[in-house]
Structures are given as C-alpha cells and as structure tokens.
Amino acid sequence: MATNNNGKNGRGGNGGPLKVVGKPFRKVDARSKCTGQTKFADDITLPRMLYCKILRSTEPHAIIKSIDTSKALALPGVSAIITGKDLPITYGILPVSQDEHPLCVDRVRFIGDPVAAVAAVDEDTAFDAMNLIEVEYERLQTITNIEEAVMVNEPRIHEYGDGGNVHKKVSLEFGDLDEGFAEADLVREDILFFEGNTHLPMEQHAAVAHFDADRKLTLWSATQTPHYVHRALAKTLELPASHIRVIATPNGGGFGGKSDPFNHEIVVSKLSMMTNRPVKVTLTREEVFYCHRGRHPVLMKIKTGVKRDGAITAMDFQSFLDGGAYGSYGVASTFYTGALQTVTYNVPRYKFRGLRAFTNKPPCGPKRGHGTPQPRFALEVQLDKIAEQLKLDPAEIRRKHLVPPFSVTANYLRVGSMGLGPCIDKVVTGSDWKNKFSGWDRANRKLPEGKGIGIACSSYICGAGLPIYWNSMPHSGVQLRLDRQGGVCVQCGSTDIGQGSDSILAYIVAEVLGIDPFDIRVITADTDLTPVDLGSYSSRVTLMTGNAALQAAERARELLTVAVAEKLSVPIENLSFAERRVFDVENPDTGVTFAEAVVLAESKFGTIGTVGSYTPPRSPGKYKGAGVGPSPAYSYSAAVAEVDVDAATGIVTVERVYIGHDIGKSINPALVMGQVEGSVYMGLGEALMEEMTYRANRNVVHKFPSLLEYKSPTTLEMCDVVTYLIEDADPNGPFGAKEVGQGPLLPIMPAVANAVYDAVGVRIDEVPITPEKVLTALRDKAKGREGRYGPKSVPDVEWPQPLKVQTPAEGGDGREMPRVAVHS
Amino acid sequence: MSGKQKAHIELTLNGEATEVAFAPHKTLLEVLREDLGLMGTKHGCELGECGTCAVLVDGRSVLSCLMLGLDAEGREVETIEGMATAEGLHPLQETFADLGAAQCGYCTPGFLLVSKELLKTNPEPSREEIKEALSGNLCRCTGYLKIYEAVELAAARMRGEEAEAVKETIYGYE
Numbered sequence A: 001m002a003t004n005n006n007g008k009n010g011r012g013g014n015g016g017p018l019k020v021v022g023k024p025f026r027k028v029d030a031r032s033k034c035t036g037q038t039k040f041a042d043d044i045t046l047p048r049m050l051y052c053k054i055l056r057s058t059e060p061h062a063i064i065k066s067i068d069t070s071k072a073l074a075l076p077g078v079s080a081i082i083t084g085k086d087l088p089i090t091y092g093i094l095p096v097s098q099d100e101h102p103l104c105v106d107r108v109r110f111i112g113d114p115v116a117a118v119a120a121v122d123e124d125t126a127f128d129a130m131n132l133i134e135v136e137y138e139r140l141q142t143i144t145n146i147e148e149a150v151m152v153n154e155p156r157i158h159e160y161g162d163g164g165n166v167h168k169k170v171s172l173e174f175g176d177l178d179e180g181f182a183e184a185d186l187v188r189e190d191i192l193f194f195e196g197n198t199h200l201p202m203e204q205h206a207a208v209a210h211f212d213a214d215r216k217l218t219l220w221s222a223t224q225t226p227h228y229v230h231r232a233l234a235k236t237l238e239l240p241a242s243h244i245r246v247i248a249t250p251n252g253g254g255f256g257g258k259s260d261p262f263n264h265e266i267v268v269s270k271l272s273m274m275t276n277r278p279v280k281v282t283l284t285r286e287e288v289f290y291c292h293r294g295r296h297p298v299l300m301k302i303k304t305g306v307k308r309d310g311a312i313t314a315m316d317f318q319s320f321l322d323g324g325a326y327g328s329y330g331v332a333s334t335f336y337t338g339a340l341q342t343v344t345y346n347v348p349r350y351k352f353r354g355l356r357a358f359t360n361k362p363p364c365g366p367k368r369g370h371g372t373p374q375p376r377f378a379l380e381v382q383l384d385k386i387a388e389q390l391k392l393d394p395a396e397i398r399r400k401h402l403v404p405p406f407s408v409t410a411n412y413l414r415v416g417s418m419g420l421g422p423c424i425d426k427v428v429t430g431s432d433w434k435n436k437f438s439g440w441d442r443a444n445r446k447l448p449e450g451k452g453i454g455i456a457c458s459s460y461i462c463g464a465g466l467p468i469y470w471n472s473m474p475h476s477g478v479q480l481r482l483d484r485q486g487g488v489c490v491q492c493g494s495t496d497i498g499q500g501s502d503s504i505l506a507y508i509v510a511e512v513l514g515i516d517p518f519d520i521r522v523i524t525a526d527t528d529l530t531p532v533d534l535g536s537y538s539s540r541v542t543l544m545t546g547n548a549a550l551q552a553a554e555r556a557r558e559l560l561t562v563a564v565a566e567k568l569s570v571p572i573e574n575l576s577f578a579e580r581r582v583f584d585v586e587n588p589d590t591g592v593t594f595a596e597a598v599v600l601a602e603s604k605f606g607t608i609g610t611v612g613s614y615t616p617p618r619s620p621g622k623y624k625g626a627g628v629g630p631s632p633a634y635s636y637s638a639a640v641a642e643v644d645v646d647a648a649t650g651i652v653t654v655e656r657v658y659i660g661h662d663i664g665k666s667i668n669p670a671l672v673m674g675q676v677e678g679s680v681y682m683g684l685g686e687a688l689m690e691e692m693t694y695r696a697n698r699n700v701v702h703k704f705p706s707l708l709e710y711k712s713p714t715t716l717e718m719c720d721v722v723t724y725l726i727e728d729a730d731p732n733g734p735f736g737a738k739e740v741g742q743g744p745l746l747p748i749m750p751a752v753a754n755a756v757y758d759a760v761g762v763r764i765d766e767v768p769i770t771p772e773k774v775l776t777a778l779r780d781k782a783k784g785r786e787g788r789y790g791p792k793s794v795p796d797v798e799w800p801q802p803l804k805v806q807t808p809a810e811g812g813d814g815r816e817m818p819r820v821a822v823h824s
Numbered sequence B: 001m002s003g004k005q006k007a008h009i010e011l012t013l014n015g016e017a018t019e020v021a022f023a024p025h026k027t028l029l030e031v032l033r034e035d036l037g038l039m040g041t042k043h044g045c046e047l048g049e050c051g052t053c054a055v056l057v058d059g060r061s062v063l064s065c066l067m068l069g070l071d072a073e074g075r076e077v078e079t080i081e082g083m084a085t086a087e088g089l090h091p092l093q094e095t096f097a098d099l100g101a102a103q104c105g106y107c108t109p110g111f112l113l114v115s116k117e118l119l120k121t122n123p124e125p126s127r128e129e130i131k132e133a134l135s136g137n138l139c140r141c142t143g144y145l146k147i148y149e150a151v152e153l154a155a156a157r158m159r160g161e162e163a164e165a166v167k168e169t170i171y172g173y174e
Helices: A070-074 A123-132 A146-151 A177-183 A226-237 A263-275 A285-291 A330-342 A373-389 A394-400 A420-430 A501-513 A541-568 A594-605 A669-688 A748-760 A771-782 B028-035 B091-099 B108-121 B127-133 B145-158 B167-171
Strands: A050-056 A062-068 A078-083 A114-120 A134-139 A166-174 A186-194 A206-211 A217-221 A244-248 A279-282 A298-306 A312-322 A350-357 A451-461 A476-482 A488-492 A520-524 A575-578 A581-584 A587-593 A608-614 A634-645 A652-662 A720-726 A803-805 B007-013 B016-022 B054-057 B060-063 B076-078
Touching (some): A050 A285, A062 A114, A078 A123, A078 A263, A114 A123, A114 A263, A146 A312, A166 A330, A177 A298, A186 A373, A217 A226, A217 A263, A226 A244, A226 A263, A263 A279, A330 A350, A330 A451, A373 A451, A373 A748, A420 A451, A420 A652, A451 A748, A476 A594, A501 A541, A541 A575, A541 A581, A541 A594, A541 A608, A587 A594, A652 A748, A669 A720, A669 A748, A669 B145, A748 A771, B016 B028, B054 B108, B060 B108, B091 B108, B091 B145, B127 B145, B145 B167
Parallel strands (some): A050 A279, A166 A803, A312 A350, A488 A520, A652 A720, B007 B076
Antiparallel strands (some): A050 A114, A062 A134, A078 A114, A166 A350, A298 A312, A451 A634, A476 A488, A476 A608, A634 A652, B054 B060, B054 B076
C-alpha cells in the first residue's frame, strides 16, 4: 500500500498543525443518540412484518427424537415454522469450526440451543405457537466442566476435534526451556482460575430480514461483523452472496458478543424467504445469555523462572479452556491464552500448551480482551508473588524488565512503539505508590490493615494480523465520494458499536481535506454500499479503517490539489487545505473554497471518488500457530488499584484505579478517555462479581440468566478512575494511533487481586473475588495456613509433542524446527 | 391478537394531547414503541432490572416495562422524543453528547430522563447524590463517569453558570 507519510509524522494538511485529530470533538452521531433518533435493529419495522420466536432446548445434551409442529402451525396467525431439516448446512465463524446448525438437526448440546422457529403476525402469537411445538428428547450424559471433558470420551459433544470432548490441543515451545529454568534463581509454579463471564450489552440482539420480490435478501442486524454474517448467510441459505445485503445497525453495545454469525440471523432470513414477508426477531434477555460467546472460564498453570533481580529466564504456561457447546472463535481464543505473555516483560524462552474442551453450556467466544485477560491475570498475580519472594517492589520488577520497543519476542511477535514504562511511572507517581506500598512488610504497614494497593500491567493487539478466513485481500477498505456541492461521503464496512468508529472516519478525512468533521456524511456497515471491513473485533478498527481512510483522503486531496494549482497558477506544494479552503500558504488570500476545489477537480477529472485500503504487515512468525498474536502494533496499560477489604464480611470495595494507557496518539482524547473508563468498569465487574455459572447438579442450567441476578457494577460499585494517556506514536497507526477499546480492561483484575493481598494478606487466585472467597481465605489464614483461595491442580492430560521454534535470539528464522523422534 | 378488544386511552404525551388504542395487556413500553411509534424508549430486560426503558410519568421516573399502558390514562408522559424542543437540545442532551456520556447510546434515553428528574428536584446535586439517583440504570459502555460529568456540567449551566468540562476528564491527568 501507499505510505501515509502525512499521517505518520503526526502533521495535518501539508504539514501544518493538526486541526481535527487530537481534538475532543463530539461524535458525529452523538446527538442522534441523545435524542432517541438512532435506529437500532429492533427499532426497524416494515409493512406486513412478521415476528419470529425461537424454541430453545430445555435439555443440556440430548438426541432429538421427534419434533411435532402441527398444533403450532394450526394456530391462527402463524405463517411458517422451520426446524433443523429446513436449514441443513452448518456454519461457524472460523473455517475450522463449522459446527453450528441454524436450528439443531438431531442433537441439542446446551440449554438454549435453538430447535425450531415460528413466524407469526405478532410476537404474542409467535410465542404461543412456539409453546405448542412438541419436542421429544432422549437424554445423553452431560459434560459440565473441563475436568469431565478431559476424562469422559463418550458421548462426544462433537464428532470432530482433538479426541473425546477435547476441541483443540496446542503445544508450542520457543527456545530451550530447560536452559532457562536452570539459569533461574527462583522458579515458581502457580495455578489460577478465571471464571467465565458475559458481555451483557444493554441491547438484546435483534435482526430483521426482508427477502423482496426481486429475490434479493436484506438483513438488518445488531452485529459487529456484517461481512462474516454475509458469508454465513450465503453459505447456509445457498444464495449467491451478491443477492444478499447485510446492514449492521448501530450496536447497543457489543464487547465481542455480537461478533459471531448467529442462528437467529439465518433463521429470520429463511423465514422471510419462505413467507415473502419481512421477519423480525428480538431476543429476550434470557436468550442473550444463551447466545453468550463470552469470556472462557480458564484454568491456568504458570511456571516462571526468574533471576534475583526479577528478570524472567523462562516461562511455561498451560491453559485449559471451558469452551461450551460450540467452536465459535474458540481455536483463536485458545491460542490467545498463550500469545501475549511475551510482549510486556522480556521472556527469552517460552512454552505454551493450551486445551479447549467442549461442554454442555452456551458457547464461549471473544469478550473484550479475547483470551488474553485470563493469562494476564495469572501472569501479573504470579509476578506479584515473585516480587514478594525476592523482596522487590512490584512496580520496579515490572519497570526494569520491559520488552524493548521495535523488537521481536521469543514467539515472533513484532513489537513497535512501547510506552509501558511511562504508563508505570505515571500510575506509580499519581497513586503515591511509594508512600502507600509497604514493601511486603506486614508488621510495618504504611496503609491501615484492610486498605491495600496493587499494581498490574498489560498489552493488547491493535488488530489481528490475519483475517478469519485465509485470503490476501485488504482487511479494511474505504471509499470516498466528493460531490460538486462540496459534499464528502465516506463509506466503510466498519461497524460502530458505540466506540465511535464512524466518527474516527470523519475526523481523519476532515483532517486531510481541511474541512469540518460534521460536514462529512458517514455510511458504514452496509455490504451493498461499503467496501469490506472485517468488523469491530480485535481492536482493529481505528488502526485499520483509519489507515484506509487516510489513504483515500490523501488520494482525493491530490486530485483537488492538481486542479486548484492549475486554476490559481500556484505550485502544487504551496497548497494547503484548512478551514474549508484550499489556498496558497505563501499568500493565504489566494485560494478557493473547498466546494469550488471539488468543482475544479470534477471539471478536470470527472466524478471524484477515491478508495483506500489497509493490509497489516506480514508477521515474522512462520510456524504453525503463528497466526494468532501478530498485530501491526501493541497498546500498553498499567494500573494501580486501591481497595478496602472488610474482613468481617469479605466485601472488597475498589476505591480508585489509576491507569496509564499508551494510546500511541489520540485521534480524539475524549473518546479515548471513554474507552479507558469503560474498560476499567468492565474489568472491575470481572474482578469482583461477574460470572457465568451453572448448576452442575441440576441439568447444567444457567444460575442466573437475568440482568438482576447476573451481578454487574452499578453506579454504586463503580470506582473513581484517574487516567493518564501516554502518546508514543506508532509508525503503523494512523497519525500514530493505537487501540484503546480492550487493552485497559486487562490490568484491572490482577491489580485488584494484588491489592486485596496487600490489604488483608490473602491470595485470591481466582476471579471474581467474591466475599465468600475472601472469607474462606481469611479463615484459612486464621488457622495458620496459607490463606489462599484458588484451584490446586490442573487435569493430567497427554500433550502432543511441542512444535519447537528457535527464538530470534537463538538465531531462529520464525519457522518450526523439523520434528525428531524423541525416546525417553 | 384475534378476538381481543383494544383498549383506548387519552394521555398527554410529550406535552401533546394523544389518543391511543392497544391490546389491554400491553405495557407502557410496548404501547410507546409499537402503538405510538416512539422508538426512542429502549428495552434491556423487560423485567424492571436495568432502567433502560425509564420514562417520566407526571414528572417522576417510571420503568415503562413494568407499567401497564392502561395506567397512563390521563397522565403526563415524557419520553426522550420530548426532551428537545424547537429551541434546541435540553442542556443534559447537549452535555451527554459533547462529553461522550453516550457511547452506544442504548441506555442513554433512560439516563437522560432520570437525570432530568434529579435536576428538577435537586439543581445542585453532589456526586454521591447523582450516583444514588442513577443507581437503577445500567450502562455497560461508559463506567458511568462521563455520565456524572455530563450531569454536573448540565446542572451548572442550568443554574446559569458559565461552566465548561473539566480538562482532566477529556485529556486525562498530566
């Protein structure tokens, strides 16, 4: 792709100061959102629209013996009913996990699995009809957790995978681990558990399908990934993709929960094709819990060798993921639990083994931080324990061993700009760490007993380096249209899920063309109108759409520059774009309005439209499994949490979080702050209360599929947040920008856990840190024991021979070493 | 809804005399969205757990998913659609938009109406009073902080003060 010199050197049009980028403009759609005018998926109604209800399995694992829809079909007002046999083709987000049916064909795998669907004149009729459908099940043994999945080979939840109920096993080894551990002064092993939790977007998923008289299908849906939905619809409905249009409506919160193609999207499309009428489905809150795709429960064993000064010599990490009933993004999630341990502190030798199990629960997938908050929790808590054993300051042990910027890690991730050092410095100074942290001396505490302070750091990708299905096309495309009235329209496949991605497009185009961002019309997430962008996941949107927008805008500016230079007879390099004008920098009165510039360009070149696209750089890793982890850039965060622990009740109150985030460059600081604060909030929920749990002894039924009982922080639990933004421009980001939507969530859980230890001297090696766990640990400690709550063992599994890769330091080339037979 | 007689009520909706007919079991939320076409009122649970569907009835915030439409007979109902006037946005709408208190915007109508109710009774609320007033509304995007700041800024402006956003909330701390 063409270079974006203009953006990269952080200057505005023709090298002048930035006019839009870096400024706290309101979002381009902010007022619509504050007046109730934004149209979400459920706000769409079409003439003669039918309403769909989906019958879901009441059994966690069973064979479908029969489905009788006759009574339901006889109900007046019912237009159509479909079951699994009407949609026999499987789908799934990953090419390697095409394991979902839009409606179950012969087997249900969790309570909530879709079995049949009704279209009727209104929701009440659809609901009544749904309840008239009779399904006969033959129960199968359930697989409820990781341990069971590893032990019980039959029945298998799926007929594919790495044997029995193991979906995926991976084993990777970078460098000579034995040598690394031999060099260490201290080797620690810890076992930790991260409970699953869910996205809980305020908007329930909804979709409207319309198969029109010209046999074209349009689907409006609350999805973060319209492009992948488009592909899944073409596959399952056996329609040409060119006859399908997917429009992602503004998402009322996503957080990863709307990134899979969903059965309800396919179901309403099929029902519309059968009835020739528009069909809408809106999930109930309970159904949203069954859609899930949230945080995997992960059991982890981490073994780390360190020198006396805390320098890591080797790390051996094992993770066991409870995947739920389907593949979803799970293979990627599994790799992600092993990918980013190496990008914060120098880890010269690294081994990762991961296992994902199928269980009879709603499928897990990507939630904010996708597969990386769990290992980050393990690593950062262990580092705290290591610091205590070595009598080192936990802030300093981190600060001292940072991965150098512009380096390649042991597992071949190319790190660019790296602002973690300044992030740590800011939160240490801001929190007055030195006067609050007691240096592991419980007898001479600086804070009163019950008050604690803890630190943790993290890093996250700025976009996945590889697309979900293999191809060599751009990951993001932008089309720009300039009309003779001076109008500018930017079109991109990206989906605004509240993070402000529509606004980012407008800001960047406005910066380059010297106009106001509110002059620009933004059209996004419409597969008929907008070039493909892969979707709002992996924190890829600002970096990738931003670069594509920058390229499209620069190309448009070039056309306008040539036309205006000719008209005004001034040299091209003299022209500047600002204040809705194109003018001679040496003689600013000589110029034309932006609208006149477009007329000149259209007169000279014809209709003015340009495109831009972005493809991430190639990763240096070439081994099998190297596809997960590479990114054009990595963001960094450091957090200090201050907590109050009530030893009588076990209640942990997080009073304040100090957080430093390396954003590269803020395209809009107000939006960046909003993402940091929102991430801290969500991390706080995961740290203290949020959990997706099931009654194992009662049919694997979800304990609390409701907003009331699934605890999430209200205003009364939310802590104060003191945010520091570190701007260390990354050469791969538009204007140097990196991500902020996910990274700042990651350090919160370990920072809180470490602060709890500081406060009351007990280790809660498991999130959420509930009062019950704190009390159990305090009682344990009172009896003179360890004072720890957490898992004690991991399943004994047979791992495959690791795929061995020499590290860059060992002279490796990024490829795996030839396998040799090992006799031991 | 075959065979069921529709109910008919009169109410004042966003300041205008309004008549509406609907199936009598419908909630106010359903009547507003489905029978009056006002889609600005959102739903998060329809069980009274999230505050998303809050509207003002006779000036008091009510969860429209828990109130029968029939009970709106003769009442004054205000929804998000009625918050802005011909003169422009309500100061709360202005500050919510400018400070980024609306991210995805789905919970925003509920927050705005409950905030409006708060400022009517308490023009100078403390941070703790704002938290208390908004504790029945869930937001998953913002962590609530930008919402507090927007309420505080709007309150100051409604008191006639020339207030601006606090710099640290927009750029972070130095």
